[in-house]
Amino acid sequence: MIEALDLLFNTSLWAAVLRIATPLIFGVLGALLCERAGVLNLGIEGIMTMGAMAGWLTVHLGGDLWTGLAVAAAAGALMGLLHAMLTVPLGLSQHVSGLGITLFASALAYYLYRLIVTVGDSPPTITPFRRLDIPGLSDIPVLGPILFAQTAPTYLALGTALVLAYVLARTPMGLAIRMTGENPHAVEAQGLNPIAIRIGAVVAGSALMGMGGAFLTMAAFNSFFPEMVQGRGWICIALVVFASWRPGKALAGALLFAFFDAYQLRLQTVVEGVPYQLFLMAPYILSIVALILVARRARVPEALMAPYRRGER
Amino acid sequence: MRLERRADTPLRLVVLAPLGAVLAALILAAGLIGAAKVDPLMAYGEMLRGALGSRLSVTEMLTRATPLILTGLAAAVAFRARLWNIGGEGQFYLGALTTAWVGHSLALPGALGIPVLMVCGMAAGALLLAGPAVLRLRFGVDEVVTTLLLNFIVILFVGLMIEGPLKDPLAFGWPQSVPVAGDFRLPDLIARTRLHIGLLIALAAAGLVWLILARTVFGVETRAAGLNPRAATFAGIALPRTIMGVALVSGALAGLAGAIEVMGVTGGVTTTMSPGFGYAGIVVAMLAALHPAGVVAAAIFVATVFVGADAMSRATGVPSFIADVIVALSLLTMLVALLFTNYRIRR
Numbered sequence: 001m002i003e004a005l006d007l008l009f010n011t012s013l014w015a016a017v018l019r020i021a022t023p024l025i026f027g028v029l030g031a032l033l034c035e036r037a038g039v040l041n042l043g044i045e046g047i048m049t050m051g052a053m054a055g056w057l058t059v060h061l062g063g064d065l066w067t068g069l070a071v072a073a074a075a076g077a078l079m080g081l082l083h084a085m086l087t088v089p090l091g092l093s094q095h096v097s098g099l100g101i102t103l104f105a106s107a108l109a110y111y112l113y114r115l116i117v118t119v120g121d122s123p124p125t126i127t128p129f130r131r132l133d134i135p136g137l138s139d140i141p142v143l144g145p146i147l148f149a150q151t152a153p154t155y156l157a158l159g160t161a162l163v164l165a166y167v168l169a170r171t172p173m174g175l176a177i178r179m180t181g182e183n184p185h186a187v188e189a190q191g192l193n194p195i196a197i198r199i200g201a202v203v204a205g206s207a208l209m210g211m212g213g214a215f216l217t218m219a220a221f222n223s224f225f226p227e228m229v230q231g232r233g234w235i236c237i238a239l240v241v242f243a244s245w246r247p248g249k250a251l252a253g254a255l256l257f258a259f260f261d262a263y264q265l266r267l268q269t270v271v272e273g274v275p276y277q278l279f280l281m282a283p284y285i286l287s288i289v290a291l292i293l294v295a296r297r298a299r300v301p302e303a304l305m306a307p308y309r310r311g312e313r
Numbered sequence: 314m315r316l317e318r319r320a321d322t323p324l325r326l327v328v329l330a331p332l333g334a335v336l337a338a339l340i341l342a343a344g345l346i347g348a349a350k351v352d353p354l355m356a357y358g359e360m361l362r363g364a365l366g367s368r369l370s371v372t373e374m375l376t377r378a379t380p381l382i383l384t385g386l387a388a389a390v391a392f393r394a395r396l397w398n399i400g401g402e403g404q405f406y407l408g409a410l411t412t413a414w415v416g417h418s419l420a421l422p423g424a425l426g427i428p429v430l431m432v433c434g435m436a437a438g439a440l441l442l443a444g445p446a447v448l449r450l451r452f453g454v455d456e457v458v459t460t461l462l463l464n465f466i467v468i469l470f471v472g473l474m475i476e477g478p479l480k481d482p483l484a485f486g487w488p489q490s491v492p493v494a495g496d497f498r499l500p501d502l503i504a505r506t507r508l509h510i511g512l513l514i515a516l517a518a519a520g521l522v523w524l525i526l527a528r529t530v531f532g533v534e535t536r537a538a539g540l541n542p543r544a545a546t547f548a549g550i551a552l553p554r555t556i557m558g559v560a561l562v563s564g565a566l567a568g569l570a571g572a573i574e575v576m577g578v579t580g581g582v583t584t585t586m587s588p589g590f591g592y593a594g595i596v597v598a599m600l601a602a603l604h605p606a607g608v609v610a611a612a613i614f615v616a617t618v619f620v621g622a623d624a625m626s627r628a629t630g631v632p633s634f635i636a637d638v639i640v641a642l643s644l645l646t647m648l649v650a651l652l653f654t655n656y657r658i659r660r
Contacts, residue, residue, distance in 0.1 A: 096648055284465045
C-alpha cells in the first residue's frame, strides 16, 4: 500500500505521463478537429498505424527524424483525404467508411512493412528522438525532469493543443469550422463552402493522427510491429466525447488518461498476486466509465455525422 | 449534376454492385502486388489455386468461411437496425471461452451437450453486446466506441483465464485453455478434412435470420428502426425494445461463431485463434448489402481471399497481409458501389 503511494512521488512517473500522453494528444486533437467540422473519423486507429509505419520507414530508409514526422503527417493526411472524399462530397456512412479506412490503412501499413522486413527477422530499429534536456530548466529539481526533459514531438503536441484551441475559439477560420459542424446551411449562407471546410478539417485532423502514431515508433519505441497502436485511436475517440469537443479539456483528458496508464504500469511491479491483464484492462475500462459519466451532458456538434448536400434539408 | 434517391433498386444492380466492388478492389490491390515485383495475374492465379484448386483447399476455405458467415450475420442484423456492433471480435472470443469452460467439465452425452454448449456461447456473446446496448439506451453512450473497447478488454480477459483458472495443464506451458471434452467435438462433414458440421449450422443460421428478418414483426421493426427511427417511433414501435432484441440476436450470432470454432476446429481457446473474424464480419455484412443470403456468398469470398493469400504468399513471397488489404479495399469500394444502387445521377 505504502509502495503504491510512494510511486506517486516518483518523478519518473510524472515524466512518463507526458510521454504516454503525447500520441493521445495528437490523436485526440485530430479527432476533435474532424468532429468539430461534422465528420466522425473512425479511421483514426488505422491512420495512427499508418503514421507509425511511415515515420519509422522514412528514417529506416535514411531520412532524418523530422522528415519522418512530416511523411507520417502526409500519410495520415492522404488517408484522411480518402475518408473525406467518401463521406463529404459522396455523403457515405461515416461509421462504415471510417472502419474501412482503419482496416485498409492498418493492412496497407503491415503489407508495406512486410515488403521490407521479412517474417522472422528481428524488427529493424532506428535512432529515435532524444530527450531535449533544455539547458538550465531541466536541472530544476522535480519539475525539470518532468517538464523540460521530454522529446521534441511532446512539445510539438502541447504547442498544437494551444494553437488548435486558439484557432477554433478566436479566428474566423475556427468559427467557420465550428459552424460547419453545427449548421452547414448557415455556412453556405455566409458564402463559404462547407464541403471544402469539412474536407480540409478531416485532412488536417488526420495529419495530426498520423503524427501521433509516428511518436510511437520514433520516440516511445524505436521499431515498428503489428498491433502496436493497441486501441489508442479508439481511446482518442472516447476522449473527444469526454472533453465535450473542447481542445483544452481534450488535452487535460489525454494527460489524465496517461497518468492512469503510467500509474498502472508501475503498480504492476509493486502489487503482487493480481494478474497483469487486469492492469492492462484498466485504460479501456476507464474510457468506458468516462463515456458513461459525460454522455448525458455531452454537447455534440449538431451536424456531426449528418452529410451535407447542397439544397437538401 | 446531382444525386437522386432511387425508389427501388433493380435486381441487376443489387448483384452487380458487390461484383463490381470486388473487381475494383482486386485491380487496386494489383498495384501493390506489382510493388512486390510479382505479376498480379500470376499471384491471383496462385490465390485461386490455393483456395479452390483441390478438394482439401476447398474444405479449408469452407472451414474458414464458417465463422465468417456467423460474424457476418451478426454485423448484418445489427447494422440493419443501425446498431453499430463493432464488437464481433470480443463476442466471438467470449463465446469461445465460455464454450471451452463449460465444455470441459459438462457431463452430458454429445448429442445433448453440443446444443447446450452452442447456447452457452450464444448467451455469452449476447450478454456482452447487451452491455453497450443498455449504455446506449440508458445513458446515450455511443456503442461504436464501447464495443470496440470491449474487444480489447475481452481478449485480455481471455489471456487472464487461459493463463489462470482455465489453463490447459497438458499444453506444456503454451497459453491455451482446457479443451472441450471429446464428445463435444463437432463431427466432420467430410472425412479426413477439418471441415465440420458447423458449416451446416452456419447455413441454417443464415436461413433462420433471413426468415426472421423477412417474415416476422421483429424483422420489420428492425428494418424500420434502421431506416427511420423517428417514423418507427410514431408507428408505435418500441425502439428500445427492438434495439435490445437486435443486440441480443447479433451478440448471440457472434458468440455462436466462437462456440462453433472451438467445438469444430481448435478444441481449446488461444488469444490468437481468430484472425480478425469479428472485424472481417463487418466487411462480409457490407459486401452482402446486409442480406443474409449475400452474407454466405460474401463469407466465401473473404475466406477465399484469406486462404488463397496464404498459399499465394508461400508460392510468390508476396506478404500475406495482401489479403487484409483486398478485404478492406472491397469494403470501401462496396460503400461507393452502394451509392449507385441507392441513387441515380441526374444532370
